[in-house]
Amino acid sequence: MNAKNHLDLLVDIAKLLKKYGTDTFEILADNISKPEFAKDLTNILSESAKASRTTKPRMKKTKAKSSGKTFRDSLIEIKDYHPEKGEILVHLYDGLIAKTFLPTLRDLNAYLSDNGLPPLKTKSRDSAIIPFVKVFLPIPLNEVKNYLQNIQPVPSNDDSSLERWSKVIFKKETNKEESKIENK
Numbered sequence: 001m002n003a004k005n006h007l008d009l010l011v012d013i014a015k016l017l018k019k020y021g022t023d024t025f026e027i028l029a030d031n032i033s034k035p036e037f038a039k040d041l042t043n044i045l046s047e048s049a050k051a052s053r054t055t056k057p058r059m060k061k062t063k064a065k066s067s068g069k070t071f072r073d074s075l076i077e078i079k080d081y082h083p084e085k086g087e088i089l090v091h092l093y094d095g096l097i098a099k100t101f102l103p104t105l106r107d108l109n110a111y112l113s114d115n116g117l118p119p120l121k122t123k124s125r126d127s128a129i130i131p132f133v134k135v136f137l138p139i140p141l142n143e144v145k146n147y148l149q150n151i152q153p154v155p156s157n158d159d160s161s162l163e164r165w166s167k168v169i170f171k172k173e174t175n176k177e178e179s180k181i182e183n184k
Helices: 003-014 022-032 035-054 061-066 071-081 083-097 105-114 125-134 141-148 162-183
Strands: none
Touching (some): 022 035, 083 125
């Protein structure tokens, strides 16, 4: 931890003054100078740090929204703790956003159902993407790999594209004009 982080921590503690009051801060300041309190504080901080390292990272909705972070940013942060899982989830999220994976809400729900995963409770595909990815957050890496190996990218030239439909329409018009010419 660098000096800036130490200072930031102290500033965060100082912000608690309003919540706990000046008397509590004065008592804390007095207690910190006592060796037994310093020892207890050291133990609490050390154990908290150890516990934090062993628990899975959890993403808080409020923190992500209030700090301007996107859900994708939160997935990228997972790479710090679980590089491979973070990479897989970012790839999944990007593919869902680009509609190269499971391009319809029906596809998303069918995939979850086929794999025995909890169904989505949303009514649009766009609002279903984040809950879909979140399904995989608590699952161990090897199981995530097993689940996601079955998702295949959709070809980019699917038949519902505007370009494809315009070709179909213009080809029909061309065929009609050719048949008129032949009938004359």
